[in-house]
Amino acid sequence: MTAKIIDGKAAAAEVRARVAGIAAEFARTTGRQPGLATVLVGEDPASAVYVRSKGKATSEAGMASFSHKLPDTTSETELLHLVDQLNRDDNVDGILVQLPLPPQIDASRVIAAIDPAKDVDGFHPMNAGRLATGLEALVPCTPYGCLYLLKQELGSIAGKEAVVIGRSNIVGKPMALLLIGESATVTVAHSRTRDLPDVVRRADIVVAAVGRPEMVKSDWIKPGATVIDVGINRVPTEDSKSRLVGDVDFAGASERAGAITPVPGGVGPMTIAMLLRNTVVAAHRRAGLSDPKGV
């Protein structure tokens, strides 16, 4: 079997186009554009690329983009002060503090300081708790993007066996909750899971989010399974350059899976599309409007 390649770039472009239509309608109704503030602390090159892409995508969707760049010597107090200003700014509907943060800053304190109504990353404990209890929440962008791709591929997920590899607050845990919300039967596997290959072999749906290059081997994949690869790992090549690989052995798994996301071009672009989606949703809720349809 040769798997269908799930095109995350195309799906993200569709979401972004719909968000742009919603943002334009919001601006007509309220007299202002939805606004997203990004905060980058330090010089991490990958983070700088992601934040630039987010700002560009925000502007392209007809939303206001507010970019804040702080030096890597920024103290936690200084960052909390900026978050407080953004919380009070009525033109800002969404606040995104790019992770990771430098070691002198406790990311969990910063996340907890963001107004939950503006927490477009969905990382605030209030949004995490609301997602866990099935209440309306802002949902973390990467798992929400994975769910979008799964629903587009499979239609209903109800009753499917899903294995999520990884238990981070940002991907693994919210992914598991979203799959439970769709009535899948969910196993969360992690570094202490016994006989991981056999656990993965049961899965109709595999979501790999461990951050270990090509850890998931082809013979772990049940024939016909849908594989969502969240990993983005840069590995050296023989010509002293580097390339991106996921957490799944893509070449091997493509021979067994029914459908699989590539890296790059799979889940990554969906993360940014869902950030824009969360920003228009936050803008509507803050303006007292009902949630936009179709995203």
Ligand SMILES: Nc1nc2c(c(=O)[nH]1)N[C@@H](CN(C=O)c1ccc(C(=O)N[C@@H](CCC(=O)O)C(=O)O)cc1)CN2
């Ligand atoms: N505050 C946050 N920080 C981080 C998040 C997040 O969701 N919120 N996620 C990641 C990084 N990330 C977004 O910030 C992100 C990662 C990758 C991509 C992407 O489109 N990747 C491309 C490949 C890019 C490349 O060539 O390097 C792809 O997969 O096709 C988008 C966003 C950590 N921090």
